[in-house]
Amino acid sequence: MNSLKIDNLQASIDDKSILRGLSLEIPKGEVHAIMGPNGSGKSTLAKVLSGHPDYEVTGGTATLDDDSLLGLEPDEISRLGLFLAFQYPMEVPGVSIANFIRAALNARLKEGEKIKAVEYYKDLYAHMDDLGMDRKFTSRSLNDGFSGGEKKRCEILQMSMLSPKYAILDETDSGLDIDALRVVSDGVNRMRNPERGILVITHYQRLLDYIVPDYVHVMSEGKIVRTGGKELALELEDRGYDWIKQEAVAS
Amino acid sequence: MPPFSFDQPQTFELFAEGRSWEPGWLADYRKECWEQFSNLPKRVLKDERWRFSPRARFGLTKIDGLANAKESLLIESASTVDGISFDLLDRLILDQAHSISLLPKISGPNLGADDYSLLTGAFAETGFILRAQASARSDDPVIIEHREPEAGKIAFHHNLIELEAHAEVTLIEKFTAHPRNPGGHISNLLKVRLGEGARLNRVVLQECSQSSSLVQMENFIVGKNANLNTVSLHLGSGQSRIESKGVLQGEGANFDYGSVYLGRNDQLFDQRTIQVHEAPHCTSNLLCKNVLCNQSKSIFSGLIKVEEKAQHTDAYQTNRNLLLGSEGKADSLPGLEILANEVKCSHGATTSRIDPQDLFYLQSRGITSEKSEKLIALGFLNEPLMGINDKNSREWAMQCLESSFAS
Numbered sequence: 001m002n003s004l005k006i007d008n009l010q011a012s013i014d015d016k017s018i019l020r021g022l023s024l025e026i027p028k029g030e031v032h033a034i035m036g037p038n039g040s041g042k043s044t045l046a047k048v049l050s051g052h053p054d055y056e057v058t059g060g061t062a063t064l065d066d067d068s069l070l071g072l073e074p075d076e077i078s079r080l081g082l083f084l085a086f087q088y089p090m091e092v093p094g095v096s097i098a099n100f101i102r103a104a105l106n107a108r109l110k111e112g113e114k115i116k117a118v119e120y121y122k123d124l125y126a127h128m129d130d131l132g133m134d135r136k137f138t139s140r141s142l143n144d145g146f147s148g149g150e151k152k153r154c155e156i157l158q159m160s161m162l163s164p165k166y167a168i169l170d171e172t173d174s175g176l177d178i179d180a181l182r183v184v185s186d187g188v189n190r191m192r193n194p195e196r197g198i199l200v201i202t203h204y205q206r207l208l209d210y211i212v213p214d215y216v217h218v219m220s221e222g223k224i225v226r227t228g229g230k231e232l233a234l235e236l237e238d239r240g241y242d243w244i245k246q247e248a249v250a251s
Numbered sequence: 252m253p254p255f256s257f258d259q260p261q262t263f264e265l266f267a268e269g270r271s272w273e274p275g276w277l278a279d280y281r282k283e284c285w286e287q288f289s290n291l292p293k294r295v296l297k298d299e300r301w302r303f304s305p306r307a308r309f310g311l312t313k314i315d316g317l318a319n320a321k322e323s324l325l326i327e328s329a330s331t332v333d334g335i336s337f338d339l340l341d342r343l344i345l346d347q348a349h350s351i352s353l354l355p356k357i358s359g360p361n362l363g364a365d366d367y368s369l370l371t372g373a374f375a376e377t378g379f380i381l382r383a384q385a386s387a388r389s390d391d392p393v394i395i396e397h398r399e400p401e402a403g404k405i406a407f408h409h410n411l412i413e414l415e416a417h418a419e420v421t422l423i424e425k426f427t428a429h430p431r432n433p434g435g436h437i438s439n440l441l442k443v444r445l446g447e448g449a450r451l452n453r454v455v456l457q458e459c460s461q462s463s464s465l466v467q468m469e470n471f472i473v474g475k476n477a478n479l480n481t482v483s484l485h486l487g488s489g490q491s492r493i494e495s496k497g498v499l500q501g502e503g504a505n506f507d508y509g510s511v512y513l514g515r516n517d518q519l520f521d522q523r524t525i526q527v528h529e530a531p532h533c534t535s536n537l538l539c540k541n542v543l544c545n546q547s548k549s550i551f552s553g554l555i556k557v558e559e560k561a562q563h564t565d566a567y568q569t570n571r572n573l574l575l576g577s578e579g580k581a582d583s584l585p586g587l588e589i590l591a592n593e594v595k596c597s598h599g600a601t602t603s604r605i606d607p608q609d610l611f612y613l614q615s616r617g618i619t620s621e622k623s624e625k626l627i628a629l630g631f632l633n634e635p636l637m638g639i640n641d642k643n644s645r646e647w648a649m650q651c652l653e654s655s656f657a658s
Binding site: 050051052053054073074075077078079083084086089090092093094095099100101104107108142158162 | 606614618623632
């Protein structure tokens, strides 16, 4: 199976049910977008798939290719090939970007393998150049004092360095001005390829002008309630979410 | 012969007999220290200067003899610059006694370990003496190694740094473990005087054995427009008591003090500091960061004291503790005593654990929780090391910390 497959997933936090039987399949080579109103459970989905310890999975399955993700530690899920670009990346003082990414790459090496420093920095700089990041960033503390745009670029930098099989981008457009949005979207588009599946979570259609999805899903109250092509996003922009909610209730 | 004990007058008498060749003033000083030590009041239960400290861990009864002084202190790298001398006390006593004449004249920090301070005055056979004449400057650091003596023995080091006007020196002090029979004691008393415009950069790396004891007493007297930058990295020692006093004596003096402690097992780190502002327009900045793993414990007690005439003082004091695991403990007692009215002072102390959201973030990149915690803790401890002026020393200190974490 070459897909990220979620079937009837149910999850809660503090006994409050958030995901209520969500099903979705993202095959490699496709870009899917999830849109939905505040509180519909979009970010929860991203966190549950990434193994966040605050959430309890109460039913359903989630598999990455043939591996079940549920019950695994976040680091195990990451090493299986799932990457989550955070909506609000954490600030970690004293840990430089270069050391952080190197630690993440090291975690993927087999016993006895080593990262060659020269090649690593060459690779890192090349990715930073693509994202228009100053090379001085390598020695800066991870996200510490970064602007919103710098944080999101840093997320995309990590994604491109780790080259995951599947990536979830959680509200990557929030806090970005138009120029930053373009740079970040270009970074994501460069990563589109037949070997990678991407899930973009967003509030707004604007991001999807830059990262054009193959499918758009609408999420409401912990479920996918509608699926369509990229034109669905435009329709939502036009009409809002209420009509979909009402249709969902009616059905 | 009765067993070795600092409670016995013979212990000092025998020692003094063996040092009868020393100049009279030094013999007098030793005797005076010994007498003061003998007259110290028996330990009182409520001594504020030992608050939170399991003081018995620094008890003198565990000591069964004096260390071989020649083996306990070694110069690793001397100075080749004219006007800068870096030598050992025992080599200077006879023919260059003038160069150590300041030793009895400067007091210790007197922040609680009076017993160790006085015993060091009485028994120290060695110590490093770093002196620089006016305007002498060295780019290369001088390096000293304090070696933990064998189990049960105590090494007393009585050290002096005296920089004349506009001299500039970088000093690295290493404290190393006994290679075969660890469990020794070090009592280290350092007295520093910086003349006008002088600059001292000092880096301390302490890697004594987990079964050893260290009592470190430092008194820094900073003259007009002088700069003192000292950063210590404490990685070893079963129990260490650190007493540091910075006196801003001349107008425009600057005192930067950083310390990093990585506690493991049941290590104890007991740190007492005081920043005394005696002159106007001085700045002092103290940053102490501790990471406590396992059952390790840290105590920080610090005071900023601004005297009435020390107007336009800028003084800061920060202690931050990070607990890894559930059994570590950190006690913190920051304090201010301000008599001047135009000052900028702040103090702060925090104790926290790793934020689970930070941990999730690092883990979500594939790094195991154990390694993520280490990375976060390492980052937490990085800040004081960034204050090391000399770039090579800074990188070296960071590497030492990193490899200590890896082990």
